Amino acid sequence: MFDIKAAGAAVASAILIACSMGQAAHAADKVYRIGAPLPLTGGLSPEGLRMKSGYDLWAEKQNAAGGIKAGNDSYKVEIIYSDYQSNTPRAVQSAELMITENKVDALFAPFGSGATKAVSAVSEKYGVPMIAAQAASAQVYDQGFKYLFGMYTPNDTVVKPLVDLVLKSDPSIKRVAVLSRNDLFPLAIAEEFLKYAKAKGFEIVSDQKYPIGTVDFSSALTQIRASKPDWIYTTGYTNDNILIRKQMQEQGVKTRLIAMLIGPTTPEFIANTGKLAENVVTASWWDVAAKFKGDDVFGSAEGFEKAFRAQNDNRYPDYSVASAAACGVVLALAVNKAGTVEKPKVRDQIAALDAHTFYGHIKFGPTGQIESLKPPTMQIQNGQPTVVDPVEIKQADIRFEPK
Amino acid sequence: MTKAQTQFLLLIVGAAVLLLLPVMSGNYTLRLATIMMMYATLAMAWNFIGGFTGYPSFGIAAFFGLGAYAGAVVQARGVPVVLAWAFAIVIGSLFAYALGLILLRLRGHAFAIATLVIAEVLRELTNGMTDLTGGGMGLNLPFFGWGPDALGRFFFYAMFALAAITLATTYIVAHSRLGFGLNCIKQNEDAADIVGINTTRYKIIAFTLSGGFAAAAGGLYASWTGYIEPSDVYDILFSIKPILMVLLGGMGTIFGPALGAVVFLVLDEIVWRNFLQLHTGILGLLIVILILFLPAGVLSFDWRALLKKKVSAT
Numbered sequence: 001m002f003d004i005k006a007a008g009a010a011v012a013s014a015i016l017i018a019c020s021m022g023q024a025a026h027a028a029d030k031v032y033r034i035g036a037p038l039p040l041t042g043g044l045s046p047e048g049l050r051m052k053s054g055y056d057l058w059a060e061k062q063n064a065a066g067g068i069k070a071g072n073d074s075y076k077v078e079i080i081y082s083d084y085q086s087n088t089p090r091a092v093q094s095a096e097l098m099i100t101e102n103k104v105d106a107l108f109a110p111f112g113s114g115a116t117k118a119v120s121a122v123s124e125k126y127g128v129p130m131i132a133a134q135a136a137s138a139q140v141y142d143q144g145f146k147y148l149f150g151m152y153t154p155n156d157t158v159v160k161p162l163v164d165l166v167l168k169s170d171p172s173i174k175r176v177a178v179l180s181r182n183d184l185f186p187l188a189i190a191e192e193f194l195k196y197a198k199a200k201g202f203e204i205v206s207d208q209k210y211p212i213g214t215v216d217f218s219s220a221l222t223q224i225r226a227s228k229p230d231w232i233y234t235t236g237y238t239n240d241n242i243l244i245r246k247q248m249q250e251q252g253v254k255t256r257l258i259a260m261l262i263g264p265t266t267p268e269f270i271a272n273t274g275k276l277a278e279n280v281v282t283a284s285w286w287d288v289a290a291k292f293k294g295d296d297v298f299g300s301a302e303g304f305e306k307a308f309r310a311q312n313d314n315r316y317p318d319y320s321v322a323s324a325a326a327c328g329v330v331l332a333l334a335v336n337k338a339g340t341v342e343k344p345k346v347r348d349q350i351a352a353l354d355a356h357t358f359y360g361h362i363k364f365g366p367t368g369q370i371e372s373l374k375p376p377t378m379q380i381q382n383g384q385p386t387v388v389d390p391v392e393i394k395q396a397d398i399r400f401e402p403k
Numbered sequence: 404m405t406k407a408q409t410q411f412l413l414l415i416v417g418a419a420v421l422l423l424l425p426v427m428s429g430n431y432t433l434r435l436a437t438i439m440m441m442y443a444t445l446a447m448a449w450n451f452i453g454g455f456t457g458y459p460s461f462g463i464a465a466f467f468g469l470g471a472y473a474g475a476v477v478q479a480r481g482v483p484v485v486l487a488w489a490f491a492i493v494i495g496s497l498f499a500y501a502l503g504l505i506l507l508r509l510r511g512h513a514f515a516i517a518t519l520v521i522a523e524v525l526r527e528l529t530n531g532m533t534d535l536t537g538g539g540m541g542l543n544l545p546f547f548g549w550g551p552d553a554l555g556r557f558f559f560y561a562m563f564a565l566a567a568i569t570l571a572t573t574y575i576v577a578h579s580r581l582g583f584g585l586n587c588i589k590q591n592e593d594a595a596d597i598v599g600i601n602t603t604r605y606k607i608i609a610f611t612l613s614g615g616f617a618a619a620a621g622g623l624y625a626s627w628t629g630y631i632e633p634s635d636v637y638d639i640l641f642s643i644k645p646i647l648m649v650l651l652g653g654m655g656t657i658f659g660p661a662l663g664a665v666v667f668l669v670l671d672e673i674v675w676r677n678f679l680q681l682h683t684g685i686l687g688l689l690i691v692i693l694i695l696f697l698p699a700g701v702l703s704f705d706w707r708a709l710l711k712k713k714v715s716a717t
Contacts, residue, residue, distance in 0.1 A: 041683060043634045081679055088635060089438065089628050096431045097676070114541050114630035125552075139543060182530050183539040184632065191533075191540070209538070211530065 032068050032075035032341055034331065035082075035098030036108040037119070042086025047111045047320065051133055053312055054324025055079055055108060061297040061307065068332045071339040077328070080104060088115045095119045099126045105341050106130065108327050109148075112184055113137035120148045129334075129347045131327040134320060136285075137188070141367035147343075149330070149350055150369045151285075151323045151359070158283050158375045159192045161389050162259060163200055165377060166231065169398050173256055177206035177229035179220055179244065186235035189261055193233055205229050210236075217244050221251045231257045238263030242272045249276055256400045257281060265289060265378055265385035266316045279399050281388070283377040286319040286359055289385040290376045290393055294357035296329040304358045326359035333357075410658055421563060425556045437559045437627070439668050440566040441620050445641065446648040446660035447569045448616035451609045453646060454655035455582060457589030458606065459511070461642040462502075462518035463617045465525050468637035470495045470618025471625040472529055475542050478626060488622040495618020496611050503610035507603065510592070519642070526637035541632030544625060558627040565623060569616050570661060576612070577657050585609055589655070647690060653700030666693075666701055 036055055039048035059077045067074040080102050084091035091110040098104045099122065107123050109116040109132035116135035123130040124145045132140070136152040166173055176197055180190030187209070194204060205227035208220045221244075224232060232255050234244050241260040248258070257279070263269045264282040273280075286292075288305045298304040304325065308317040334349035335341055354363045354372075365371035377389035379398055388398040424436055445463055452460045474491035478484060506517050529536045536542055549557070576582045584605045587595035596602050625631050644667065645660075652663025670689050675682045697704055 040680070083675070083679060083682065085683075086634075087638075088630055089434075089624075092628075093431070093434055093438075096434060100429060100431055114543065114632060117543070118628060118630055121554075181539075182533075184541060187533070187539045209531075209533070211527065212539075 030067075030073060030075055031078050032106075032331075032335065033102065033104045034077065034079045034106050034108060034328075035095065035102060035104035036079050037082050037084045037091045037094035037098070037110045039086040039091075039111050040081075040083035044086040044111050047134070048083075048086075050318070050320050051108075051111060051324040052081065053308070054133070054317075054321035055328060057308055057311055057321075058297070058325040058328030060311075062328060062332055065297050068335045070335050070341055075335070075341060077332075079108075084110060084115075088118050091115045092118050092122055095122045099123070099128055104128065105343065106331055106346065108133065108324070109135060109150075113140045114184075116140050116148075116150075117143075120145055123147055127343055127347075129331075129343060129350060131330055131350070133323040133327050136185075138367075138369065141369040145368065146351075147347055148368045149364055151326055151330075151362075151373075153285065153370055153373050153375060155188050155192045156196065157373075158261070158285065159189060160196055161375070162281060162283050162377045163193070163196050163202075165389050165398055166257065167200055170256070170400055172403075173230040173400070174201075174203050175205045175227070175229045176202045176231045176233060177224045177227055177255075178204065179206075179208050179210065179217070179224065179232070179234045181212065181214075181236035181240055182209040183212050183236075186237070186261070190233070190235045193235075197233075202231075210240075214240070215243060217247045218251060221247055221253055225251060225253045229255050231255060231259065233259045235261045236263075238266050238269055242269055245269075245273045245276050245280065254401075256403065259283075262318070264380055266318065268316070270380060270383060277380045277383070279379060279381070279401060281377065281379045281398065283375055284319040285373060285375045286322045287376055287378055287385065287387075288317065289378055289387055289395075290360065292356070292358055292360045294355070294359070296333070296355075296357045298325070298329070298358040301358050322359055326357060326362070329357050329359065330362060414658065418567070425559055430552065430555050433555050433559050435668070435672065437555075437562045439665055440559075440562040441624060442644065442648060442668060443661040443664035444562070444566045444569045444620045445617055445645040446652070446664045447566075447573050448613045448620070449645040450573065450649050450655065450660045451576065451585075451616075452606075452613040454649055454660070455576065455585040455589065456606060456609045457655075458507070458610075459515040460518045460610070460613065461515055461639075461646075462499075462521050462614070463645050464637055464639055464641035465518070465521040466495050466499060466614040466617035467621040467624070467641045468522060468529070468633070469498055469525055470621025471631050471636040472536055472542070472621075473618065474622030475544055475625040475631055476535060478544055479542060484626050487626065488619060491622030491625075492615050492619045495621070496615035498618075499614020500607060500611045502614070503607040507606045507610060519639075522637045522639065522642065526633045529633045529637070536633070539633065541630055541635075542625075544629045544631075558623065561623055562620075562627075565616075565619055566661070570657070572612065572616070573657050573660075576609075581605060581608060586655070649700075650694055651690065651697075651701055653702035656700070656702055659700050659702045662701055 038052055059079050062077050067076045082094040084094050107128055107130040109130050111134045113135040116132045117140045124147050129147050132150040135150050136155050138154045180186055206224050241263040259281040261282055262284055264280045265287050270277045288301050292301045305317050333355055334346050338345040338349040361372040363372035374390045376387050378385045379388050387393050387395045449463050452458050470491040473494040474487040477490050478487035509517055530538050584600045587600055588602050648663035648667045649660045651666050653659025671686055674686045
């Protein structure tokens with residue numbers, strides 16, 4: 001028995017030694033190191049992988065363009081990843097480890113407002129600039145922190161323009177049905193929508209939530225059909241919305257306008273719903289259709305789409321990968337302007353940034369949350385995502401189904 | 404020195420080292436230690452029903468999540484932190500008691516599966532009560548305006564106190580009539596019933612202790628993290644990891660669960676730091692190896708025999 005135990009202990013310690021040897025020495029100087037805790041396993045892993053594809057794409061492009069220029073030096077970008085297992089305390093732990101042991105120059109925040117808020121307490125304390133690709137809640141930014149920046153405007157900026165547009169375009173639309181996925185972001189959007197639509201005098205005739213992973217929406221849709229809405233507003237991810245749109249047809253749900261967040265602008269949605277995609281409205285922080293131009297490594301929204309598709313099996317880049325890549329663009333621009341990688345100076349340059357990029361106009365407000373971005377509202381017209389708001393980049397007027 | 408004396412000496416040394424941590428080490432180590440003590444508490448909580456009584460409970464995640472939400476909901480409404488924790492403990496214990504009345508009629512696999520679904524049910528309920536819990540959006544808690552250093556220390560000491568109380572309770576239970584009765588139930592429940600042990604009552608007490616301590620850990624966790632969401636705190640891993648830790652450390656022993664938590668988390672940390680993608684798989688492999696070769700836990704390893712053999716060999 002004893003020998004078996006000893007053998008077990010030997011095997012275990014051999015694996016451990018192998019593990020510790022895996023810790024490779026880091027390359028010499030002139031490297032700009034960015035820490036990115038990501039949810040690579042667990043419930044948020046699809047989001048984590050999307051963020052990673054955005055960061056990787058930027059890092060590759062930036063390095064191909066000779067790295068980040070700071071004064072006379074060029075820095076090669078190196079992103080240090082860790083998997084925080086979709087677990088908030090682990091994200092905080094990762095960030096602390098990256099700052100104290102990997103000596104990172106900047107951080108890319110984890111996914112979501114909650115984890116970002118938790119991690120920002122650590123990055124602030126050590127004075128490390130942190131850019132959040134995926135945190136929209138104003139409560140993340142109102143803590144008075146100086147080193148935290150966010151690439152999303154608050155959720156209401158995605159919701160309000162559409163409500164205002166509908167109100168302006170067709171006052172006969174009154175009755176609204178809401179169907180939302182009971183999940184962090186989709187639910188937050190739906191709550192924001194309900195609040196604003198009520199304030200603007202719309203009548204909420206149906207308000208339902210569906211659990212994550214729902215494939216049969218028939219009971220919710222039956223209720224919606226019975227409530228005779230002029231406007232149906234659904235929130236969820238692409239696959240949810242594809243199913244909902246198809247099942248609306250099967251259930252014979254009729255309405256004047258269908259709004260779906262997020263997904264209708266993706267080729268997957270258009271291919272899977274065919275004619276049913278026509279006239280579906282959506283809004284998000286960014287979309288290729290907005291055709292932004294800029295002087296970053298991607299050049300334009302289309303340039304970003306092309307580069308992203310080339311590297312990711314021809315997948316369509318949504319707002320979340322664009323936002324992730326834009327985090328890198330912001331850092332590169334700021335280091336460039338600062339002429340140094342010193343953290344406080346880089347931080348000041350991010351705060352003062354006013355640039356046009358593939359992601360749109362980037363300028364941060366006093367709390368660190370971006371304020372220049374005007375989330376576009378889009379409608380599928382003739383099978384193409386078409387911008388209907390804001391006016392500056394509008395391509396066509398919003399359309400309604402006939403009465 | 405007897406084995407018990409050695410263990411106590413080690414315990415005191417261990418506690419002293421832990422208490423000195425905030426003075427000697429950085430915030431990162433402090434954070435690790437706090438996590439360790441949280442898991443030690445969960446492992447000890449499971450040990451009451453799983454280790455002593457031999458009932459395969461997968462209910463820790465349910466109690467942990469319930470405690471986290473009970474504490475967080477009242478704390479978000481302005482109740483002081485310590486009272487919120489007390490509330491979490493009360494809710495967790497009451498829930499475990501009520502649940503025990505129903506579920507402890509089941510045995511073996513049926514009991515395991517029944518406890519397994521509790522967390523799922525609670526998660527869906529929490530998701531549905533959007534007004535109270537924030538649903539899928541999660542719940543943000545107010546930080547009480549202290550610096551990260553002070554906050555880190557506060558929760559370190561709070562978690563230390565909780566782990567110490569749980570350990571003391573484990574010790575008391577093990578040396579009382581209750582512990583003896585639970586052990587009898589584990590060996591043969593029908594026989595225990597016949598010799599006059601009130602098996603139902605004993606089992607319910609063990610289950611309630613398990614629920615109460617897990618809920619306390621949940622309450623502390625919520626205020627420490629400052630943000631919780633249903634899929635975070637009702638995570639099935641909160642049910643499974645404590646069981647693994649107890650298996651690693653030594654089932655039904657006093658120090659085994661805490662030791663198992665330390666061993667587990669040290670392995671976890673080393674593997675996690677070094678492997679970005681495969682860490683969960685490698686950790687699983689290590690644990691399988693350890694449990695395969697040390698089925699009675701790390702505590703059963705006879706270090707002295709190892710030393711003696713080495714000495715005699717040379």
